[in-house]
Amino acid sequence: MLDYLVVKGTTKEKLTREFFARPTVEVAPDLLGMILVRTLPGGEVLRAPIVEVEAYTQDDPACHAYRGVTERCRIMFGPPGFAYVYFIYGMYFCLNVVTEVDGTPGAVLIRALGTEGCDGPGKLCRQWDIDRSLNGTDFLDCNAPLHLEFGTKYGAEHISISERIGLNVATERQWRFFLTDHPHVSGKKSSRKQASKRRVAKGVSQVKTARLKTK
DNA sequence: CGTTGGATTGGCT
């Protein structure tokens, strides 16, 4: 609780476009501790620090931009510091921060916030009413319905690293960053280890299809 | 505690 009430001094450091125009894997851990500010349509303002993120880059098979520009991921190819929101699994939205210089795709998935009910990329978007309408929002615009501010800065000694969650490609990349032992990181509830990848996703679906066909 | 499957829409080959 003390964690997310701490907002750095009164001298607010100004966030710049350059901050995001860096290699994605460098920006990702720097986002930990920064404050996400969401102004709801009704005017209510929600604020909480980012406590878990994942990096996705152009040469990364798990990245939506891996196979080039499409309508869905085109925002990733534009200037950095903007929101990339996508729809997944038929019922969830996920929020990303676009990184890298204009023309180079890259993004950081925000996986958890340091507040109740935001321990997971899908959960935090549901909780904070974030959907496709916020795709392309400028995180530098204080008047936008969604923006970022500098918060507490954490050194490497407070940051843990692991492989990303929910992927079945490029699983070797250690591109998930989170605040060590923070109570609001995802998957903490049952403290289960994420070793149960979908081993033969293809085979499983084929079996499923076959079963349906014979019905 | 570990593992599996269902929900449910739309992006992309």
Place this chain on the structure above:
DNA sequence: GCCAATCCAACGC
């Protein structure tokens, strides 16, 4: 058609 940067409930041991 296939299946996904998720989540949760329901199993099995």
